[in-house]
Amino acid sequence: AEEVGGGDKDVVKEYFNNSGFQRWKKIYGETDDVNRVQRDIRLGHSKTVENVMAMLKDEGSLRGVTVCDAGCGTGSLSIPLAKEGAMVFASDISAAMVAEAENKAKEEVVGGVVPKFEVKDLESLEGKYDTVVCLDVLIHYPQNKADGMIAHLASLAEKRLIISFAPKTFYYDLLKRVGELFPGPSKATRAYLHSEADVETALRRAGWKIRKRGLISTQFYFATLVEAVPA
Ligand code: SAM
Incomplete structure (x- = not known):
């Protein structure tokens, strides 16, 4: 169901532009x-x-492998992938992000195919890719929205699906609540945490299973990274 007042997507798009x-x-x-x-x-x-680059390279060369980078931001992943010879289809809901990523890629990708960039929300992505990656995007959506996003991403992937999200554990949930009590000036969007079990359930319903999982954390950054394959 859509939220009252336009929903998260419009707010997120406006924020990232x-x-x-x-x-x-x-x-x-x-x-x-x-x-x-x-x-x-x-x-x-x-x-x-x-970590994602290591996961993707563990089965050999990326030359010619098709990768969909959903919510590509400024191209932090798309660019190194393209340098490795992957055929990258990168998209983001924010035109500003896509423009920045495209400029960076034109400068930095010399020995590879420059990614194909598009301004598009991930729900309207189409096609089939060997691998679909979606990093640090789910944080902007509640679990009821995230379920549909995961199912859609899975429908685009043929071999692998790699997703990262902020894990909902007691400790991080607490941190987030404290953060909400004392919002800093630049906190313009809500952050949603997701439980690994919920993400796993959404993947299972889509016919996928988790093959690898890991937690990446520093003092202020935390992400659970999962790699899923067809079940
Ligand atoms: N994946 C990139 C990375 O890891 O470097 C960027 C992560 S950034 C925290 C989140 C990105 O998701 C933003 O660029 C934002 O515009 C994009 N985004 C948010 N909601 C989206 C949606 N529904 N469809 C596509 N992109 C979206």
Whole structure:
């Protein structure tokens, strides 16, 4: 069911085209104008990207492998994938994010095929890909929305589906609640945590099973990373 007042998607889109774009472009970039928390999140996120690259390379070369990067942001994953020779189809709900990713890719991808970028929400993605990846996107959606997103992503993937999300454990749930009590000035969107069991159930209903799972955390960044394959 849609939420009252337009729903999360419009809010998320607006955020990632404006203040969220400015904030995350910095965090995902390389410049020094980040504070301690942002630097820590940058480190945690880079670990997630490294882990995904390792997962994807463990079955051999990525040359010619088709990868859908749903919610690609500034291209943190799409660019290294393209450098490895993968055929990357990258999309994001935010036009600002896609423009930034495209500019970076044109500069940085020399020995590979530049990803094909599109401004698109993941619900309207179509086609079939060897691998579908969706990193740190589910945090913007409650579990009832996330279930449908997971099912849709699974329908696009032929061999592998890799998803990361902020885990709903007692400790992190508490942290999040404390954060909500003392919202900082740049906290423009809600953050939703997901239980691994809920994500696993959504995958199972779609006919997929988890093959690998891991937790990536720094002081302020935490993500559960799962790799699923057809059951
Ligand atoms: N996946 C990228 C990464 O790990 O570097 C970006 C993560 S960023 C925290 C979340 C991204 O998801 C933003 O770029 C946002 O615009 C995008 N996003 C949020 N909801 C989306 C949706 N429904 N469809 C596509 N992209 C979405």
